[in-house]
Amino acid sequence: MLAETICSAVSAAGLGIAAVTAYRKRFLTATRIAAYALVPVGLVLTGVVKWVSDIAFKPSVWLGFGLLGVAWLLFMITRAVERRGGGSRKERRAAARAARGEAVEPAASAPSLGAGSSPEAARTRGKQGKQSGSAGTGEDFSDIEAILKKHGI
Template identity: 65%
Template sequence: MIAETVCSAVSAAGLGIAAVTAYRRRFLMAARIAAYALVPIGLVMTGAVEWAADTAFSPTAWAGFGVLGGAWLLFVGTRAVERRRGGRRNRKAAAAAGARPDAVAPQASAPSLGQSARPAARPGPASRTDAADDFSDIEAILKKHGI
């Protein structure tokens, strides 16, 4: 009963503020304030406020929220442990077995070594094989900018 009274008072105050705003010829703002002011009274009329008040003051409801929170913590904790342990075991098992046994086509995930899979060699200075030559271009750019 108190929650419904408070919501009605908030709506009445909001509508009063909307009327003052409309008096100042700010009609768009007044309409927006009126829309916000009608939300609490609408919640009272639908019964949502009574349900929320009953839930907020019910020890059984709070115990239920605690149980839900505990279940969520267990779920998150087990997922974290599973990711830590499962990732290491899966990598070790995959390395030992060579492929996953539950895969439909294990060869499908392996890269193709045909002619189309090889990158085309670019002619010119970009196709150098020496690692020191690769960095000489970068060094020249840095020297040009004084770095």
């Protein structure tokens, strides 16, 4: 009964403020205030206020909300632990094996063919390179390969 009285008083005050605002020729604002002022009375007439007040004053309902909060907290904690790399030993070992098992493609360390070249042209260039004795390109990539191996890539 008290909640209904409070809602009625809030609506009456809001409608009064809307009337004063309309008197000042601010009709759009007055209409918006009147709409907000009618919401509490509408909630009382639909029975929502009684339902909410019944929920708010029952200890069993608050216990239920508390349990839902604890469940939500536990879900969030487990998600945070999973994101940080926690989990079981089996999961960590499986992830480590999968990381080690991913091999780099064998030809990945070879220099690219360049834009618009065909494999046949690359073969002929490779034969010419062997004949001319250009061993310098292999040394350039050996440094890069050493760095990649150092980092486990």
